[in-house]
Amino acid sequence: MTAKNLLVELFVEELPPKALKKLGEAFAGVLAEQLQAQGLRAADSVVTPFASPRRLAAHISHVYLKAEDKAVRQKLMPVSVALTAEGQATPALLKKLSALGADVSDPSAAVARLQREGEGKNEALFYDSLVTGATLDLGLQKALDEAIRQLPIPKVMSYQLETDCELPGWSSVHFVRPAHGLVALHGDTVVPVRALGLRAGQQTQGHRFEAAKSPVVIAHADAYAETLAVDGAVIAGFNDRRFAIVQQLAQAAEKLGPGYQVLMDEALLDEVTALVERPNVLTCAFEEEFLAVPQECLILTMKANQKYFPLLDRQGKLTNRFLVVSNISPADPSAVIGGNERVVRPRLADAKFFFDQDRKKTLESRVEGLGKVVYHNKLGTQGERMERVRTIARAIGQQLGGDVLAQSADTAARLAKTDLLTDMVGEFPELQGIMGGYYARHDGLSEDIAFAIEDHYKPRFAGDELPRTQTGVVVALADKLETLVGMFGIGNLPTGDKDPFALRRHALGVVRMLVEKQLSLDLSALLAGAVPAFGDKITDASAALADFIYDRLAGSLREQGYSAQEVDAVLALRPQRLADVAQRLQAVRAFAALPAAASLAAANKRIGNILKKAEGENAAEPQESRLVEAAEQALFAAMQQTVPAADAEFANGDYTASLMTLAALRAPVDAFFDGVMVNAEDPALKANRIGLLRRLHEAMNRVADLSRLAQ
Incomplete structure (x- = not known):
């Protein structure tokens, strides 16, 4: 069949910028899927999405005018139901055939045309038919309707549209933004489809102010991007516009001289790409006096409020220059530059005002105010929360560093949340913690306390750095434990994709600090130790919380490249020192590579099953005098040599050596199971053998549950 390329465009009013990229990809993706499902798109077809502030479009190559007719075999019913004993069609069969459009005027002939399998x-009748292939007119209409229906629209709006028919009137349309044009071209031919009250044509609109022609006529599906660029002054492709912005930003920074760096932000790049149709990067500046304000405040002001790109110097310090991505390209850009500079100045002045005002009060003076801020209706105020974090932090600090660390952690925890009451954090919640660090230094507190206040929210996201100081680690750990224990204690757990208190992120933060900082803390003791700080506000959900944290740890380890089997073997023992988990995994991986590993893992699994069945039975320590079979005597002797050495290596933290030592037991273990009956008739003999296996099982499963390695 002859195939041509297809172009479909919806021309609309300005789309929500944060959703534009996703809308463009979804529109093109569903269109292509629907055409594929109807047989109208070739297997090697290429889909190119387009998305600009005022359009969603898709170019799909190798689209057929008509799909091939398709032979379909449909199962009808069992022969016993379809035919009488004489082989005649039953009423049920004739009714089914009529529903399928088959000719049943001659029942015998109709039966003869059916196939048996x-x-x-199990013998059944099947009906063969030829389904006429879909035409592009109808197929594209169905695909377009489905693409619009499935758009991930953040918020639907309704508007009135004059009806396009002989009867005058208005109809309601529901879409993300009012639509004003529809283009559908198969090669150079318009496909007569409709959507959102619009008829398809080949005309669209270009840039609001700089288009060379209006309307812009698309002569051919393949000429879409080029025609819009030349006649419409629009770069239609989202990725093409984004690339142009990145290039222009880099060129603008380079023109200013060596050392200037653009503070690139992927989310901001996407948003700005969705705001302009033809980007033009301009360089602006603000007064140097504003640089006295913490650069995080200025950067956030420029990025969040104005969509500007700050410029840093060689040392990563903010400069008074910034870059603007304009949607127009005037011959003299001075008016655009001046306008942006005037707009940003009040924003920076506000930040400076907030900073100056906040420093008039110490963090200590704000502590009392935390008691007036509700944290959670079941967990009390921020003041109560602060006291709980202090209690937990003191205990952890005492364990890790004695009185000195406990005292510094207590001080930092007492002040960590006070910046929530400042004007700056009120305006920019993203700066909580960061501003606390600045204000702590202004109050004359030590760098250790300032860093701890600044870092106690870390890690804030996947891949974020951990707190820089030991005090910061203790307070961050206490803060996350307070949130986790409190929320689990009141039953406020994550469900599906919903996790409003970021408990998954907090759990991963706890895991990362325990592991990466090599903290000698037991997880169960940490969780249990945090519960009393809540008094009677919660119930103890430490067991469920521990499972939740181990689940997060398991996922993290698999992402790091460990196999599910390795992770399962180690975490099955619920190791309390998470800092040891990586060493255990390495030991398991080394053990699994040994020739003896498979046999010992299988034997370990077998021993586990025997011990489960023997639960409740007497099983004393194995006594050599009661070993009667040569194989059990040999196993006991081998264990006397290897187990103490393996235990000593385990105690020294050399998990790999411990497992390697135990690998020597392969032959005597195999011989034991080949030559010894564990369930002996003599109860004393049976108990002694079970005791021997229990001692072996304990020795083999100190590093990991080796039975999990059995195939």
């Missing part, structure tokens, strides 16, 4: 009770 299967034997005996």
Whole structure:
């Protein structure tokens, strides 16, 4: 069949910028899927999405005018139901055939055209038919309707549209933004489809102010991007516009001289790409006096409020220059530059005002105010929360560093949340913690306390750095434990994709600090130790919380490249020192590579099953005098040599050596199971053998549950 390329465009009013990229990809993706499902798109077809502030479009190559007719075999019913004993069609069969459009005027002929498959009770009748292939007109209409229906629209709006028919009137349309044009071209031919009250044509609109022609006429599906660029002054492709912005930003920074760096932000790049149709980067500046304000405040002001790109110097310090991505390209850009500079100045002045005002009060003076801020209706105020974090932090600090660390952690925890009451954090919640660090230094507190206040929210996201100081680690750990224990204690757990208190992120933060900072803390003791700080506000959900944290740890380890089997073997023992988990995994990986590993893992699994069945039975320590079979005597002797050495290596933290030592037990273990009956008739003999296996099982499963390695 002859195939041509297809172009479909919806021309609309300005789309929500944060959703534009996703809308463009979804529109093109669903269109292509629907055409594929109807046989109208070739297997090697290429889909190119387009998305600009005022359009969603898709170019799909190798699209057929008509799909091939398709032979379909449909199962009807068992022969025993479809035919009488004489082989005549039953009423049920004739009714089914009529529903399928088959000719049943001659029942015998209709039966003769059917196919039989299967034997005996499974024999059934099948009806062969030829389904006419879909035409592009109808197929594209169905695909377009589905693409619009499935758009991930953040918020639907309704508007009135004059009806396009002989009867005058208005109809309601529901879409993300009012639509004003529809283009559908198969090669150079318009496909007569409709959507959102619009008829398809080949005309669209270009840039609001700089288009060379209006309307812009698309002569051919393949000429879409080029025609819009030349006649419409629009770069239609989202990625093409984004690339142009990145290039222009880099060129603008380079023109200013060596050392200037653009503070690139992927989310901001996407948003700005969605705001302009033809980007033009301009360099602006603000007064140097504003640089006295913490650069995080200025950067956030420029990025969040104005969509500007700050410029840093060689040392990563903010400069008074910034870059603007304009949607127009005037011959003299001075008016655009001046306008942006005037707009940003009040924003920076506000930040400076907030900073100056906040420093008039110490963090200590704000502590009392935390008691007036509700944290959670079941967990009390921020003041109560602060006291709980202090209690937990003191205990952890005492364990890790004695009185000195406990005292510094207590001080930092007492002040960590006070910046929530400042004007700056009120305006920019993203700066909580960061501003606390600045204000702590202004109050004359030590760098250790300032860093701890600044870092106690870390890690804030996947891949974020951990707190820089030991005090910061203690307070961050206490803060996250307070949130986790409190929320689990009141039953406020994550469900599906919903996790409003970021408990998954907090759990991963706890895991990362325990592991990466090599903290000698037991997880169960940490969780249990945090519960009393809540008094009677919660119930103890430490067991469920521990499972939740181990689940997060397991996922993290698999992402790091460990196999599910390795992770399962180590975490099955619920190791309390998470800092040891990586060493255990390495030991398991080394053990699994040994020739003896498979046999010992299988034996370990077998021993586990025997011990489960023997639960409740007497099983004393194995006594050599009661070992009667040569194989059990040999196993006991081998264990006397290897187990103490393996235990000593385990105690020294050399998990790999411990497992390697135990690998020597392969031959005597195999011989034991080949030559010894564990369930002996003599109860004393049976108990001694179970005791021997229990001692072996304990020795083999100190590093990991080796039975999990059995195939």
